[in-house]
Amino acid sequence: MNLAVIEPTTSWYLVLAAVLFGIGTVGVMVRRNPLVMFMCIELMLNAVNLSFVALSASLSDINGQTAVFFVLVVAAAEVVVGLGIIVSIMRRRSDATADDLSVLKG
Amino acid sequence: MELFVFVCAAAMVLVGAIGVITRNNPVHAALSLVLTLFGIAVLFVANNAHFLAAVQVIVYAGAIVVLFLFVIMLLGVDQAEDLSTEPLTAQRPLALVVGIGVAGVIIAAIVKSQDALLVRGTGINSATLEDADANIRQLSRSIFSDYVFAFEVTSVLLLIAVVGTVVMSRRQHGQHVEESA
Structure with missing residues (x-):
């Protein structure tokens, strides 16, 4: 079998995105540091972006890339607000884990 | 060639992602995230999304990860987190099962609908020497x-x-x- 003739199809990209999404899910559930949980959410967002772009190329539709553009902007805004919340929590206790945030519940 | 690019970029993405969830120092996790984001940018280029690849590097690797590192350094939470103890019983095995389940369901759906995805369209102009943008x-x-x-x-x-x-x-x-x- 000649490796040079094998071309990655759209499904390869989608499977990679699914695996990346799964890794991000595990990270959000396992890690306790809120910063690292945030990074895992970024992993999941990137998995979705990857499948958007792969399908955009596959279906010849530029709107998939437009959606990724908006996801990028919203992700940036989300990180700014999230890190602001984390900073104001960690200012009080620098070793706070996600469990300590349960004081927020009513 | 395309296969080579895909395999290298996929290895970058997966190694970085595993690094994010397994390194116990938040700084190392953030740097692993950079590896993943660069791999994703390479895959964007492979899919003819050149602008998004540039934005991915500038916004994610350049701004968001720097913001993460900034907060880590500012708050002094860069000491290693102890990952060896498991505060909730059976949390990790359950999380692993759920994660593999989510990925498995999505992959099953992709494999099932593979025939619909085989056609690669040509409606998006890819960059050429004459028309680079x-x-x-x-x-x-x-x-x-x-x-x-x-x-x-x-x-x-x-x-x-x-x-x-x-x-x-x-x-x-x-x-x-x-x-x-």
């Missing part, structure tokens, strides 16, 4: 004509996020905050 032109035409309202709303969203963060993290006058770090 075809992707940018198409994307901007889409954003500034079909989605111009959403684009404007995005700028409002960014403004609200910035103002909200400043108001939220500002120390009020006379408020005493004990510094433990």
Whole structure:
């Protein structure tokens, strides 16, 4: 079998995105540091972006890339607000884990 | 060649992602995240999304990860987190099962609908030597004509996020905050 003739199809990209999404899910559930949980959410967002772009190329539709553009902007805004919340929590206790945030519940 | 690019970029993405969830130092996790984001950018280029690849590197690797590192250093939480103990019983095995389940269900759906995905269209102009900015032109035409309202709303969203963060993290006058770090 000649490796040079094998071309990655759209499904390869989608499977990679699914695996990346799964890794991000595990990270959000396992890690306790809120910063690292945030990074895992970024992993999941990137998995979705990857499948958007792969399908955009596959279906010849530029709107998939437009959606990724908006996801990028919203992700940036989300990180700014999230890190602001984390900073104001960690200012009080620098070793706070996600469990300590349960004081927020009513 | 395309296969080679895909395999290398996929290895970068997966190694970085595993690094994010297994390194116990938050700084190392953030740097692993950079590896993943660069791999994703390479895959964007492989899919003819050149503008998004550039934005991915500038915004994610350049701004968001730097913001993460900044917060880590600022708050002094860069000491290693102890990952060897498991505070909730059976949390990790359950999380692993759920994660593999989610990925498995998605992969099953992809495999099931594989025939519909085999056709690779040609409607998106890929960049050539004569027309190097075809992707940018198409994307901007889409954003500034079909989605111009959403684009404007995005700028409002960014403004609200910035103002909200400043108001939220500002120390009020006379408020005493004990510094433990």
